[in-house]
Structures are given as C-alpha cells and as structure tokens.
Amino acid sequence: MTLTIGVDVGGTKVAAGVVDDHGRIIEKLRRPTPSTSPHETAAVIAEVVDILKGKFDEVEAVGLGAAGFVDESRSMVLFAPNLAWRDEPLKKKVESQVGLPVIVENDANATAWGEAKFGAGRGEDHIVLITLGTGIGGGLIMDGELYRGRFGIGGEFGHFRVVPDGRRCGCGNRGCWEQYASGNALVAEARELARVSPALAGRLLELGDGSPEGISGPEITEAARGGDTAALECFRSVAVWVGQGMADLAAILDPGAFIIGGGLSEAGDLLLDPARAAFENALTGRGHRVFADIRMAELGPDAGIVGAADLARLR
Amino acid sequence: MTLTIGVDVGGTKVAAGVVDDHGRIIEKLRRPTPSTSPHETAAVIAEVVDILKGKFDEVEAVGLGAAGFVDESRSMVLFAPNLAWRDEPLKKKVESQVGLPVIVENDANATAWGEAKFGAGRGEDHIVLITLGTGIGGGLIMDGELYRGRFGIGGEFGHFRVVPDGRRCGCGNRGCWEQYASGNALVAEARELARVSPALAGRLLELGDGSPEGISGPEITEAARGGDTAALECFRSVAVWVGQGMADLAAILDPGAFIIGGGLSEAGDLLLDPARAAFENALTGRGHRVFADIRMAELGPDAGIVGAADLARLR
Amino acid sequence: MTLTIGVDVGGTKVAAGVVDDHGRIIEKLRRPTPSTSPHETAAVIAEVVDILKGKFDEVEAVGLGAAGFVDESRSMVLFAPNLAWRDEPLKKKVESQVGLPVIVENDANATAWGEAKFGAGRGEDHIVLITLGTGIGGGLIMDGELYRGRFGIGGEFGHFRVVPDGRRCGCGNRGCWEQYASGNALVAEARELARVSPALAGRLLELGDGSPEGISGPEITEAARGGDTAALECFRSVAVWVGQGMADLAAILDPGAFIIGGGLSEAGDLLLDPARAAFENALTGRGHRVFADIRMAELGPDAGIVGAADLARLR
C-alpha cells in the first residue's frame, strides 16, 4: 500500500492529511493560512508536509489543492484572489523544501476528484461537481478523467451568466450564476426580504440579531426546518436558480450525475427537492432523455484532501 | 491506405463520401432524404453506401452522422426531430444491408471531429465547435477526444438559457441561446427592425421583396458588406450574443479554440470581429488568463462526412 | 340644439360626422387619405367638411382628431408618422377653406373624450383610455377634463418601457409597452409560437394559410373562441402585459376606470378576464385600495368623431 499527502490550501486554513489508496485519511493536520504572504504560505505547506511525512515513511508524493487558477502543467498558481498569489511557482518551491514529488491542482478539481472516486460519484464516469458556498466552485469528471481545460481553468461554473445586466459579481461581470445560486445568494435573498418586508421575515429577524444584517445561513436553515414560510421561500427561490443552472450545464455536458457540495448543500432536501424539480422542468429535450442523478456530496470538507492526495498518487 | 465512408444524414439530403486517412474526400454522392419514413431513410443510406463501396474495394467501415440524439453505444438514434426517428436501431439496419461495420454519431459531433482533426482545429486538443445555422449545433473535443456525454447527447449549446423569460424556443423552453445567436436570430432581428422602423431598414427591404418577411440571410450579409447601417447593427446585435455565449462556455470548458461554422459564419469578419470583441469583454478572469482562439471553420459542409468517416476508422 | 363636425384623420381614411350635443352622429362620410401629401390631406378634410356643412346649416365648429403630436394651442400637427405632417398649421389651413372655427386634437385624445362623455366612461371623472390596435393609443380624463400635457402630447402610454433591453419599437427605443400589449404583439406571439412549435400551433396554421406569416388577429381570436390551447395561451400572454401595464398606470394616475378599445379589445373577455386578473395581482397597495373598473369601450371606431366634435363644441 502506498500513501500520499493531500493538502487543501484555502484562504483561512491549510488542511493536510495522509491518505491511503482507498481514499481513507490516516492522519490529519491543520494550520492557519498566512494569506497575505505567498512566501509564508508555501512555508506553512512545507511544514505540515514535513510533519506528516516524518510519521509515515511510505509517503510517496504530495498533492496540493489551491483556491485559484492553476496552470496546465500543474506547477504554478497563476492567480489566487484570496491568497495573494500571482504566477507563484508552488510546485518547485514545495518540492525543494520537502524532497517529494508535488502536483498542484485547483481545489475544486481536487474536491471533484475525491468525491468522484471515493464519495458520491463512485461508479459514474461523467460527473459535474458543484460546490455551493460563498460562491460556486466546480469540477468536471469526463469519461472517468478529471477535466482541466486547455489552460487548467475549466469548470468555473459560477461565472457563466444567467441574467443579462444582473447582479454585480466579484469577477467584474454582472449576472453570474453564483450571484443567484450560492450560500451568499441565500443570505442576500433573506436579508432583502427582511429589509423590504420585516413583518413577513419576523422569524428570520428573531433568530438573527433583529437586523437584516444579522441573518445568516444557519438562521435561514433553522427557520426553514421549522416551517417558516419566508425562509422556505428563500430556499425555493435559490433552488430554482440551482436547478436552472444544472439544466444549462446538462445541455452542454450531459453528465450522468451532479454532486452538490458546499455549505449550502447541508440544508439537504430543503435545497435539493426544489432544485431537482426545477432541473427536470427546465432540461432541454426532457421526455427524450434520461435525467442525470442529483446527489449530495459525501466526503464533506475532507474531499479536497482526499482528491489532491489521489491525484498525486496518479501523477 | 485505408478508406472509410462518411454519411451526413440531414433533414433534406443524405450526403456520402469515401474518405482517405488524410481526411480527403475521394468520391461524393448525394440523395434527397425521404424524411417522413425512417425505414426508407435507412434504405437510401444503404444504397449510397453500396454504390460507393462498389467503386472502392478498400472501404473498411461506415460512419453515419445524424441530426438527432444518439445513444452512448453509437448504435441507435433515440430522437431526431426532422427525421421521424424514435429509438431507431440504425447501426443494425445499415450493417445488415451493407455488410460493413457501422457507427452512428450525432452530426454536429461528426462535424466537430472533422474540423478538429483535418480542419481549423489541427494542433489543438481542446475545441468547442459551434455551428450557427437555423439553430446552433455543437461539438466538444476535450483532451484530443470527442466528448459525447454520459448518454451521448452532450454539446447541445443551443439550449442553455441566456435570457430568463426570453424568446420562445422550439425545444419548449424560453430564452435559449440559439434564439439570440444563430442565422435565424439574425433574420428575426432584421425583420423586426424592418417592421418597426421601415425607414431605417430601407436597404434591407429593397434587397428583399419589399416586405419584412422577404428579408433573409443573404440580403442582410449583402447589405452589411455594402456598409448599410441597419444590417451592420443586426450583425453586431447577434454577434454580441455569440460572444457572450462563448464567454459562458469558456468559463465552463476553458477551450483552446472556438471554431465557428454554419451558414451565419459565412459572413466572416462581419460576425467574428464583434463576436470576438464581445467575448473578450465578457470573459470571466480576463486579465489573468489566455483568450481562446476564435476561428472560422475550414471544411464547410463536408466536415460532417469527413468526421463521420474518420470516427468509423477509429471505431 | 347645436351641431358640430368631428373628423377622424387616420393614415388610411378620413372619417367625418355631424354630431349633436348628445353625442349622436346624424350623418357620416368617409374618404381615403392621400397620406403622402400633407397638402392634399388638408384639402380632403376641407372637402368632407364642406359637404356636411352644406347639409346642416346649424354646424358651428369643426374638431379634427389626427394621429400625431399636436401642439398645446391645438392648431398645429407637430409630427405625424403616418401622415407626412411636420409642423403642419392644420387649423389655419382648414379654417381658411371652410369658414368655421377649427380645433385640432390628437386622435386618441378625441377618442378618450368621446368615450368618457358619451360611452363607457359616463359618470366617471378619472379615466384612462387605452386603445389596443397596431400599437397602443392613450387618453387621460382627469377631474373631468381632457388632460393634454404641457406640450399637448401626454398619454403616450404605448411608449413607457416595460422590459429593459426588450423588443425593438418603432419609436427607436426598446421594450416599449406596445411591443408586448397590442394587437401586433398578439400576432407576433402567435407567429413566434407557430415558427418554433408548429405542432402546438396546428389550429392557428390551419386557420391561416399554413405559414406563420399567414396568421393574423381574426384567426387567433377564432381559434381561441373555439378553445384552442395555443391561441388561448397567446391571449393570456398578451393579457398579462396589458394587466401589468394598467397596474403601473394606476400607481401613477389612480383612475376610477380603464376603458379598453381598439381592435384587440374586440376579443372581449378572452382578453379582459386575464388582463383584469393580472391587474389585480400586480396593483401596488392592493388590499388597501379600491380596484379601478376595467371596461370595454362602447362607441367603437366612431368614438374619435364624436369626441372631436364635442371638443369643438366646448372650444
């Protein structure tokens, strides 16, 4: 049995794990990300790898999943909005410090690979993974392979446009899908409702601190679970956008399964039921084709570690 | 040298050719499609194959490109709106009549493969082919392979939604891309302009029969080439939608090149220049990534024959 | 009893009538409009007035309703798209030829006044008249008076915007109400449906000449009366826009009644029932206010003659 290390490098923490060839995490470690310094971030990565490798001699390679654009040779981070990296030669830097082969991968790709091989995607070769959190992360498994695109940056589902002249997006455009179908969109929906119709949103305001800004995801989920009409309407509204976007992706990609992860997916059927209904209602060619499965992710936040480690094994 | 036969089965004609392993068509043949009878359509296909095979002993296999949903085993046409096929076992039928191995492929996929291997896509492994005609046809080459999707029906770009509650589409939805970015969309744009502002559309009406309904694609292209403001505005308007849609596809697929074919593409730079500008203006992450190439298709209507034949060779 | 003459000057015909002070037309006359010559149009107007005045000595004044922008002194036609008039001193021209006092009024205003005083608006002081034909004509009665605006051109309801970046309008803008809620909009809806879903639109195509362009208003109304789903859906779709626009106007104007005239209104409850439902559903403050009445016009195409004649009497 071989072991590899997977590292998930996010804007707030570096989470690493030693993973076996069944996708099991044997030992885990995490550190805060010194996110304003690219140099120190690389040093923290090297440090956690060193510690883990010191405990398990069999470790053969390291996979890094980073939130940013990664080049097609899986060596450089071209651009990482929350990590201050610009054209960062991460593979070289870490390899020189840890003495093991390193590959760099986009974090959503690593997550998709983890879920596809060891989680909700087992047995399916055509998978679209959608992570609904602050924004939308995406990964594609096609014909059993991770699809990375010509320049390594495919799968940016969050930024196809769903509303002309729609809501502003951090990417500089307007109307991007993630402004309508993400955890942030759910919160924005609830706060807007509370601002313009406080009476309707009474339960939401009560669970928050009384002000629209005090309402966040957990309050909305709690209220919806308790049957609060306003919260359910917020979920339904966001779920319709989730379902419509999946129908758009299915027209293009014809996957066998969608896997839905990220914070918003923790609401489970509150989200998935109306999303599935909207998907089936919007899919082009419905009646002449099979509906793709829509599944919850299974590995949770560890998927990125597991996926990055496995990609290092397959390097 | 081996030879294979490619057959492009459309709603109005069956076009077949003997193709060598450099993608050259050695001999061609065409027949009208008896489109209301699935049975007779298969008979016509068998007939043209028999004739061609009679002339070239070296023919080893047959590839059929059909305008419809094809199953993942490349044997059946599940649904073909213009050919009256429903769950048609086309491979079996034709093989039993011609005594050669047969594969069935979606026609836009065959075209994409032809262009990718022998036309505008040579040397590029990540290609999105977009055929702008009556509607939009699409094909994907990913990592050098034709991408077909889980159920054989990926690449239906024409039907992702670009405008909520937008124009009706024949697929039963509203707001599909092909209602805004196709040859039909250009004609609709020009006719609408002529209806509401006949004075502005004087040149277009003059080239047509004097009525909005008399304006079709060639008139618009001719007027635009002559510098007519209204015609140029129609092109610009459609091109902006072409460019926006390519930006959306690039967010998802990150291709190295877009190849634009179909009747509308014959307008050349009248279309491509404003489409490219709109694409570059709308691409998410612009400034941190390479722009994909946007190229005209090179093989014209023969691309489907060439592609189907080559896919049969590689079967 | 005094008599006055009302003249309705449209793009295709000049219709005149002698009207008594109960709004009854005693004698009528019509001539084709020589629409390309402003000069000849004035001559035709003078001619019909002369004939009528020759028969009725008691005629005291003449009211002209013209399809165009009329200045605030009710003397000049500033601009009439279908009549080739630009800054036409119509009052002076006609007065010099007929020897009677003349006032010029916008035709929709004349119609509104006729309906308000002698037709569907009797007893109501705050009226919005909406004429749904090729486009939308409008007239306002406020506090019992015809409202003309500062420059004589108020009530152009057809051109407030209901969809950003919507359908082109002949006025040069996009998204104007009349592109969604008029006889033309109904026809456009039915033709679009027939183009993209011929199977659904079978009855409409059958009543027309088999082509989408062969479908016009009467066919749609006939099909809808016979219960055809596609035709009813076209009516419903247009009626929703009619109702929404009335809700917008009610927010601004708070009328006691809407009077709906024009060719599209001949469909009666096929149009009014869903329009009323949409209005009541969209009205701001519903639940805390009275719904305005929505009524069919009563005087038909004569309303313009009756109104112009009465405005001349009240000059």
Next chain:
Amino acid sequence: MTLTIGVDVGGTKVAAGVVDDHGRIIEKLRRPTPSTSPHETAAVIAEVVDILKGKFDEVEAVGLGAAGFVDESRSMVLFAPNLAWRDEPLKKKVESQVGLPVIVENDANATAWGEAKFGAGRGEDHIVLITLGTGIGGGLIMDGELYRGRFGIGGEFGHFRVVPDGRRCGCGNRGCWEQYASGNALVAEARELARVSPALAGRLLELGDGSPEGISGPEITEAARGGDTAALECFRSVAVWVGQGMADLAAILDPGAFIIGGGLSEAGDLLLDPARAAFENALTGRGHRVFADIRMAELGPDAGIVGAADLARLR
C-alpha cells in the same frame, strides 16, 4: 394677510409651521412622532397646532400632510405603513381638538404643491415632483392643480414596475422603480459593490466603518465629490434609472418640469447630470418634442409644511 398652519406628519417626527400667503414660514415647531399609537399621534398634532395658534390669532385653517393613502375627501388616512393608521378619521379628530378647519393630504402631494407654488415650480403648470429618499415619493401638478386621482392616491411613482422579476419591494411586488432609483438604491448599489469588489470600493469602505454595511449615503456622496471612481459609478448607475423613469413618466404625462427632491437630490449635479442625459436619451419622440426641464427642489424639507398650509388656505 391670512395665516394657516401646515403640519408634516412623518414616521419619526411631527413638524409644524405657521405660513403666510407668500409661502413664508413665520414660526416652526417639531415633536417626535409616537408612531405606534394612532391616537397619541393625533394628540401630538393637536398639541403643536394649539401652541402655534396660541401665538398667531390670524390662523384660519390647518393642513396636515401624512405619509400614507388619504381618501378623496381629504378626511381619512386609509393606510399609513409607518404610522399604524388604518382608516383613521384624522380630520374629524384634529378639528374637534383644535377648533379650526382641517384638511388632510398625502405628504408628497403637500410637498409637490409647496414646491410648485413657492419653489422650483413657479411659473410652470405641469409638474412632476419626485422625492428620492428611502423610497420614491411623488406628486403631480396638472393644469395648475394638484392631481390626486380618483381615490386620492395617485402619484405613487415609486411603484411602477421597471424590471420584470426584479428586486423585491416592500409593497409586495418585484421590480418597482424605487428599488432602482432612490437613496436606498444608491446605498444598496455601493454595498453590493463593496461586497463583491472590496478592492474597487476601497475609498467607500474607508469612509464607512470598513464593512459594506457601514457605507451610507453621505459617504458615497463624499467619495463621489472627491472623484472616487466606484462612488461615481454608483451614482451613474442610479441616475440612469432615475432618467429612464422620468422618460417613462414623460411619455405618460408630458410635464413641463420635473422637480427632484429628497435626500438623494442633495448630491446635486452628481445625480442630475447623468439623470438628465439618460432622460434625454430615453425619451420617446425625442427630436420631435421639447425636453421637460429637470430642476432641483428649492424648499428642502419645509416644502411639505408650506404646501399643506397653502392647501388649507385654498380649501
């Protein structure tokens, strides 16, 4: 010379003044509004009137401007969202306590009348007053008279729909003009920008408390005055909606002047210049008509007192 008292009854304060027949305020008084008790609110109104009347014997009548729907007899407040009034017989209540004739008017109507007669509207008979604050208030002067509508609730410009399926509004609809063209809309725009593009919004965040929620109107105006690109873009974005809505109102109402008041108008040309440009660009029939004037309000927050007092004089 006669004197009358005007009282502006808002959700937070009751402001009253003694006004002469030149529209000058001789003495002013204000009290907090006990907004949760309709009864106490009436008592506070009576109290301030009593005090003022005690000082000026010549006071002849009282005009109350209230933020709500007022019935057509100017006696009752039908509904006032921020004042807990439902079918409140305000005229009777106050008259019985103060022993003077009382009229009740919608506060935006009172403001419009004040500005029209003594402020920016002097000399113009067709005025649309638009108050851009938290939402949009409106008033109409037509043919020199205050226009109140059939049921007393005309001029609710804030609630005509400008975007189908647009932003939620407190009135229960979506896409109302005030969600795009008000002080609140400006703040929402700036906060959205700060949330999705903190780097671009650096100056705005710096002037606020560092969080998007800390940005309010004064910060945006200050940043815009200093030339900050993000703040100017927020103003431009809101101003385009202001201008478009004025063009829509001009199509319907053809006023001679728009008067712009409310907190947002304090930004002056930062708002009015782009709003005017958008108005002129969007007006239907431009080229064949005069553009209405667009003017800043002159009386500030006192306009409501002055207008209510004058309406009482003219009762």
